[in-house]
Amino acid sequence: MKLYVHMSPADVAAIQPPIEDVYIVIDVVRATTAMTTMFDRGARRVLAADTVEQARQSAQRTPGRLLCGERHALPLPGFDYGNSPAEFAQLDLRQRELILTTTNGSRAFFACPTQSIRLAGCFYNAAAVTAAAIQQAERQKSNIQIVCAAENGYFALDDTVCAGYLVREIQRQLPALQCHESASTASELYQLYPPARLAACSHSIQQVVEAGLSRDIEICLQQSGSNSIGQVIRQEPETGLLILEPFTDKV
Known part of the structure; x- marks a missing residue:
């Protein structure tokens, strides 16, 4: 088993790594943190939309789904909610389905190999x-690929630093793991920019703070506060949305 880090979804598209590998998608500020809090609050499904128009059309097609999303940190007009982990953490989302489109995060899932x-x-x-990624990679004798959502296609410090923290977590659980230099580099960046320093250096974080959403950052930078994991299970044929459900250990 080997561990890789991709600094942007474009890297994945260029390299086209194996479909058999396990992919961890990161948009720490805020999409994947928001998804985690949605599942914490009982959501049945989160459906990732590639574009705003796809999200709107899908919500019209299936009434009852909550329409959530943002562009450049701001909630979208006519949507039920934005992309705020702090807001989702206060909601009762038991058995609800939520459509989510974001500037970077929701799109990154589409960059990974289908299936x-x-x-x-x-x-x-x-x-x-x-732990879930290791479990699945060991089961199918594959590698782990960490994919950073990046920021408008460019390197994002917050996602890469988070990737570095995940690299360290994987190494802690699996000391014999081989790390590609991309993973080692991300790990070193985490050492240089721990969360306390990262908050002052990340453009994504500053953008959210300037939007008056500082509480989101507190959740985004909290380490291992949740056991919830969203997993893409398939693409919905009628809408093209990627369906994420809570991870379960499937033998």
């Missing part, structure tokens, strides 16, 4: 998501 195992990872579920 691959795709898990939503972040600081908030780090211990749980890394």
